[in-house]
Amino acid sequence: MIIRNYASCNTCREKYILRAGVGTEKYQLHSFDCKTCGLPISVVVRANPPSAYFQAEENVTIEEHEDKNAIVINLHPFFAFNKDEIHDRMALPSLLYMNKITPYLRFVSNRKFLGIETQDTGLQFNVPNASHLWTTVKNIFLLKNGDGQDKRIKKAIEYYEKQRQKYFSETRVSTPKEVAINFFDSLFYPRFEQLVKPVIELIYSIKDNHPEKFANFLQFYLDNLQAQHNRQYLSIFSDYFKIYNQLSQVVVHSRIGDEDVDDKIIGSKDFENVKLYYGQAYESITSFFVVFACLNNIFLGRDYDQFQSMTLSKYMKDVSKEKRANPFEHTKQFYTFTDGLDSTLRNGSHHASIWRDGENIFYRSGGTGAQREIAYSRYLHLCNKLTISLAALFIVELELKDI
Ligand SMILES: [Zn+2]
Known part of the structure; x- marks a missing residue:
């Protein structure tokens, strides 16, 4: 369902027609730059399906009547827009995305209508x-x-x-x-299970082939890593869900492995609250890689704490975050989890040397300090990729004891 209302910018009085997709989310916060004065405007969509309405949040007044020169602003919690759609008063992003999603849907009969089970595809992917x-x-x-x-x-x-x-x-x-x-x-899903399944299978075979070495690792893991990792996972996922309304706008792409994101326009932009997330997710996942590194040692026939040319304590103390995956770069099931890691972007995000201008994100790398640029949609896409890997790794760690 799409709702619409009229609004004006409190700073420059520019008039808008707001259109927002409404699903089952009860509260959606949307921010966008005023097309005329450039200042951020924030509105909230409150929904108690089937009814929903807009509420002014910042720098905006909800108007009673349409202005004939009003600019259309499209907003959707789960989809981004093409350039020619973002100001189109008829845009229906859900139709466009449904073609992308349909091949991946699982059949789940979740509703009874006149005694017949039916499915709601929108709910299946959310x-x-x-x-x-x-x-x-x-x-x-x-x-x-x-x-x-x-x-x-x-x-x-x-x-x-x-x-x-x-x-x-x-x-x-x-x-x-x-x-x-x-x-x-x-x-x-489906990316989540594509990551989890092969790793679990590999860990089963590692345990079968090297039961004693695996038992030693498990003991080390339970004594030294588990509690700390658990805290870190809960913390990074909590950060993710604080900004979920931003990241959910492109999450379909990372779920289905679709890289067609650079030309997408994000309707709602709240960069201030997402700019540090990439760096935090990068830090978390690369620190959890110690689990894969140890398992990989056993996979190659060594003790869990014996790398090819160093000890585990050296790996944990001295190996920088961007090199944490190097020991298992030839083990595909583990190495797939590095998809979306970019140490330069991490430096920009981690040190807050990153900013948004329109549809693009600019950041400075460490070292030479050269300025780089990516689409805002890609920045969010990379944040989602790391989060899906984090979620998969979380489940792998929960499985370790039961393997
Ligand atoms: Zn304005």
Whole structure:
């Protein structure tokens, strides 16, 4: 469903027709640059399906009547726009994207209509109110660390199950791990499972071929890495869901492995809140690579802490983040997780030496300080790629004990 309303910029009085796609999200914050004065305008879409309306947030007044010279602004929480569509009063991005999504849809019969099961394709490729649901997922893993928390965990898992059953009646989850798999798989398939499956298979074969070495690694992992990694995962995913309304606009592309993003126009732009995320995601994933590095040592017949030419403590202390994946660069199942890593962009994002001008992002690398440029849509796309890899790695780590 698309809703529309009229608005004007509080700074320069430029008139707008706002059009926004509304799904199951109850709250959508959208920001865009005023076409005339350039200052940011923010509006909120509040929805209680089937009704929805715009609310003024910053530098904008919602108007009663249409102005005949008004500029159309298209906004959608899950899709970006082509250049010729962004100001088109008839644009329907969901139709365009449906062609991209359809080949990947799983059949899930989630609704009964006159006693016949039907499917809603829109819901299949989305987790309604994902940011809100993430809080529940996070709490389940936070509670896991406490004593005597079993009842509270059970309650939170039941709450999660109930929320998902509203849309997929067959949802069944009974452990924290099952909740995490259900959540991230629903949010990020098919890319998510394309990452997870081959790695799990490889780890099974590593354990089969080197059971003692694997047991030693698992002990080391549980004693030294697990708790710290768990905290880091919960923290980076919480950062992601704070800015999910920005990143969700292009997430389809990273899910289906579609690189056709550079010409896409992002309707809602809130760069101030996403500019540091890439650097944070980069830091997190490269620090978690220690798990793959150790497993790769065993895969090659060595002890988990023995690299070709260094020890594990040297790897953890001295190897810089951009070289953390080098030891397993020939093991495809692990190395695929580096897709989207760019150390120059990381330096720009990490040191806040990054800014937006219109549809582009500019950043300075370390060293020579040369200025680089990418489309805003690609910046968001890369953030999503790293996040899907992080989610897959999170599940792989949760599986380690059960392999
Ligand atoms: Zn203005």
